[in-house]
Amino acid sequence: MFSEEELIPISGLQHVMFCERQFALIHVEQLWEENRYTAEGDALHERVDKERHESRRLFKQEYGMSIRSLELGLIGKCDLVELYLEPSGRVAEINPVEFKRGKNKESDCDRVQLCAQALCLEEAFQITIPQGDFYYLAAHRRLVVEFDTTLRKVTKDAIDRAREILDSGLTPNAFYDPDKCDRCSLVDICMPKAVGEAGMRVERYIQASLRSVRKECEA
Numbered sequence: 574m575f576s577e578e579e580l581i582p583i584s585g586l587q588h589v590m591f592c593e594r595q596f597a598l599i600h601v602e603q604l605w606e607e608n609r610y611t612a613e614g615d616a617l618h619e620r621v622d623k624e625r626h627e628s629r630r631l632f633k634q635e636y637g638m639s640i641r642s643l644e645l646g647l648i649g650k651c652d653l654v655e656l657y658l659e660p661s662g663r664v665a666e667i668n669p670v671e672f673k674r675g676k677n678k679e680s681d682c683d684r685v686q687l688c689a690q691a692l693c694l695e696e697a698f699q700i701t702i703p704q705g706d707f708y709y710l711a712a713h714r715r716l717v718v719e720f721d722t723t724l725r726k727v728t729k730d731a732i733d734r735a736r737e738i739l740d741s742g743l744t745p746n747a748f749y750d751p752d753k754c755d756r757c758s759l760v761d762i763c764m765p766k767a768v769g770e771a772g773m774r775v776e777r778y779i780q781a782s783l784r785s786v787r788k789e790c791e792a
């Protein structure tokens with residue numbers, strides 16, 4: 574069981590899957606830069622948090638529900654949790670929902686984030702949650718995400734990797750990847766082109782030194 578101080582934000586799983594260096598810069602070195610993508614995401618979540626709670630006798634909608642798992646060491650918030658109740662008031666089914674701005678182009682990062690929310694809810698309510706939804710605000714359309722064995726494993730692997738990086742306190746080297754770096758909010762701090770090339774030079778120097786030491790030992 575993890576303590577409150579050891580909990581990792583669920584949003585960090587997206588960072589670790591997108592780029593391990595980005596995760597370390599944010600969660601180890603505590604650096605954060607806002608860009609268009611993060612600002613739009615924050616605006617969306619603020620809007621969701623202000624939504625009203627909807628409640629019928631056997632169905633409840635809870636917006637902005639705080640969640641955590643002491644077993645997995647996670648903390649976060651759900652955009653929307655739909656609760657289906659039995660007449661006794663016991664929770665029979667839960668459906669976590671994540672709101673999305675754009676079209677259907679969710680990646681593993683998004684699915685892992687939703688699955689991590691489900692794992693926290695499973696621990697809190699002691700029930701199995703087989704699926705959740707992405708809800709596309711513009712199109713008013715839902716996409717079902719199954720929390721199958723594969724997605725659960727990918728999610729747990731991401732949690733383990735995030736914790737390994739936090740425990741090591743080390744920030745991985747930068748490698749420039751235009752698909753990621755050009756839309757990363759930390760690109761100006763990270764400087765992947767400069768740091769990546771310098772890192773490669775150091776790596777080549779170390780490898781050359783090791784080869785020469787090995788040759789001397791073999792001679």
Ligand code: SF4
Nearest residue numbers: 592595754757760763
């Ligand atoms: S700029 Fe690139 S390497 Fe640096 S943190 Fe962002 S995605 Fe990772």
